[in-house]
Amino acid sequence: MTKIRSWLITGGAGFIGSNFVHYWCRQYPNDKVVVLDALTYAGNRNSLVTLEGQANYSFVHGDITDQSLVESLLRDQQLGGIVNFAAESHVDRSITGPDAFVSTNIVGTHRLLEAARKVWLTEGMASDHRFHQVSTDEVYGSLGNDDPAFTEEHSYQPSSPYAASKASADHLVRSYQHTFGLQTTISNCSNNYGPYQFPEKLIGLTICNLVRGKALPIYGTGKNIRDWLFVEDHCRGIDRVLRAGQSGGTYNIGGGTELTNIELVQRLCDLADEVIGASPELQARYSESPASKGVPCSSLIEYVSDRPGHDWRYAVDISYIERELGYRPQTNIEQGLADTLQWYLANESWWLAVMDGSYQQWIDSQYATSDSSLGNGQPS
Numbered sequence: 001m002t003k004i005r006s007w008l009i010t011g012g013a014g015f016i017g018s019n020f021v022h023y024w025c026r027q028y029p030n031d032k033v034v035v036l037d038a039l040t041y042a043g044n045r046n047s048l049v050t051l052e053g054q055a056n057y058s059f060v061h062g063d064i065t066d067q068s069l070v071e072s073l074l075r076d077q078q079l080g081g082i083v084n085f086a087a088e089s090h091v092d093r094s095i096t097g098p099d100a101f102v103s104t105n106i107v108g109t110h111r112l113l114e115a116a117r118k119v120w121l122t123e124g125m126a127s128d129h130r131f132h133q134v135s136t137d138e139v140y141g142s143l144g145n146d147d148p149a150f151t152e153e154h155s156y157q158p159s160s161p162y163a164a165s166k167a168s169a170d171h172l173v174r175s176y177q178h179t180f181g182l183q184t185t186i187s188n189c190s191n192n193y194g195p196y197q198f199p200e201k202l203i204g205l206t207i208c209n210l211v212r213g214k215a216l217p218i219y220g221t222g223k224n225i226r227d228w229l230f231v232e233d234h235c236r237g238i239d240r241v242l243r244a245g246q247s248g249g250t251y252n253i254g255g256g257t258e259l260t261n262i263e264l265v266q267r268l269c270d271l272a273d274e275v276i277g278a279s280p281e282l283q284a285r286y287s288e289s290p291a292s293k294g295v296p297c298s299s300l301i302e303y304v305s306d307r308p309g310h311d312w313r314y315a316v317d318i319s320y321i322e323r324e325l326g327y328r329p330q331t332n333i334e335q336g337l338a339d340t341l342q343w344y345l346a347n348e349s350w351w352l353a354v355m356d357g358s359y360q361q362w363i364d365s366q367y368a369t370s371d372s373s374l375g376n377g378q379p380s
């Protein structure tokens, strides 16, 4: 069991990071939490606004590639743990602009490791310390329909620049544990969904588009499969790893619900038809939604060109973390989707504010330049 009570949470203004900061401050109100975030397009300080002013919480606007900043935070604030959520996280963006992925995901992780090594090991500040890397199942590559789910022993076969950058970071983390004795853990999780997700990923995008009567783009055949994990379950999983995981350990965290993309979008459409259809207040607020006009939201579904190199299927085997640390997801997909839809319906000001002009331009450019010759990512 860890004795660490003071944490640097990098990328804490992003989707999973902000959910984790709320979770941690609720669970462990006496712990010190310092958030370091560069506030890229995906970072939003508003997601943490309810914590502002709390004695044990502080926010630092800065970059994880700034090693001297990280060193002084660890030293001056006497921080014994780092949980690294900071990343460029969207696969589509890694295809159009991989440089930022190399800089933040690889170089940034390396700078954090160096800062931790210097302050905790060389200067000897923290004999009990922990560097936790939040990683992804995408490092393992793509599965066929009948393949067994990814275990921790699965070889690394990343397909996209995003996945390759996360794989590199994982290797660096392991090398610092093996070579220098830094106490590290890694968790590789499946697709998260829930509140505060920037609406460029499938679930957030689908909800924000269907309430505005905008197209719901489905890449390729829509038959690619993802394993969906409610973000609060992910936070619980990381909690287990931080408190009881072995240094040098890797833990897969999955949600246990595999769906094709089209099944998932259809479920969200059906749910929105029901929820908005039953509420005159929501119909007035979201008057452009088909659900407000008695038309199914699924009428907005549009099949578009596939993502280049699109991984076919992800599925995570959670038996190791279940056996070792007692982790199990607690939120089933019905409840998780219903809660997520309710959150976006109630927080329109949050997602309208994050979807600024530059984001909309980027989305528009994706569809203007999509190339149908790139294949549908089905396994051969």
Ligand code: NAD
Binding pocket: 010, 011, 012, 013, 014, 015, 016, 017, 036, 037, 038, 039, 040, 041, 042, 043, 044, 062, 063, 064, 065, 084, 085, 086, 087, 088, 089, 090, 104, 108, 134, 135, 136, 137, 166, 189, 190, 191, 192, 193, 198
């Ligand atoms: P996100 O894109 O929503 O948030 C990333 C955060 O990192 C933002 O707040 C951003 O401002 C910050 N950031 C980016 N570059 C930075 C830099 N150089 N210095 C400091 N801060 C920086 O991402 P997310 O979906 O919350 O993902 C969090 C982590 O979980 C990432 O490491 C991602 O690879 C991993 N992950 C995400 C998912 C998922 O489904 N979203 C699944 C598996 C793993």
Ligand code: TDX
Binding pocket: 089, 090, 091, 092, 135, 136, 137, 138, 190, 191, 192, 200, 201, 202, 203, 205, 217, 218, 219, 220, 224, 225, 226, 261, 307
């Ligand atoms: O508009 C869309 N239409 C569509 O069909 C979008 C945005 C996505 N998709 C498809 C592509 C994927 O098969 O939906 C699936 C999910 O796509 P994303 O939400 O972009 O997630 P994915 O590419 O699976 O990667 C996610 O999970 C692993 C996160 O973005 C990563 O950060 C994480 O590591």
